[in-house]
Amino acid sequence: SYELTQPPSVSVSPGQTARITCSGDALPRKYVYWYQQKSGQAPVLVIYEDSKRPSDIPEKFSGSSSGTMATLTVRGAQVEDEGDYYCYSTDSSGDLRVFGRGTKLTVL
């Protein structure tokens, strides 16, 4: 099996920068994708291939990856950014596709 490890929760004050980490042994060789899920809604892709941002995602969202850890950064976090954030990647072989367990971002 393969696992991606995320902190269960991150909390910041409005306007601060939130950083959510995701660690996995294969991350030096495999891309990470980040998904935001607000309560009662389907997930939304916010970062793909470690650091690329879909055209409809605000610039406040950015991603990076170094070694076995990837980081999603939300600059100037606001209440509307609250939700669950999931990282996604594969194991070294590409056969096992997994999501992290998710991080609940609270802005208050």
Add this chain to the structure above:
Amino acid sequence: EVHLVESGGGLAQPGRSLRLSCAASGFPFGDYAMHWVRQVPGRGLEWVSGIGYDSGTIAYADSVKGRFTISRDNAKNSLYLQMDSLRVEDMAFYYCAKGGLRNDAFDVWGQGTLVTVSS
């Protein structure tokens, strides 16, 4: 506008079968890989299965391998998930998701369909 609409969810007894469908519109369906992702209410996301644009590549999570079958009909812009030998632990919302041209960027998701497995 790009849309994915799942259907076919409902109540099934353990050991029985259900077939989920996903109708796609607004993009060249036959050019993209497609995936099923599920989520137990209140829990995290679990990738279930994926299929390449031409059905040449198919993969399953270990938890459903041998019980679920993914397929697609590009002429009908539709994705399917045949779920056999259902277990209580298969109970979840099932989302279909559009993959990237050459990556796993699930950039479009349906609204999900709920599968309940109970006797």
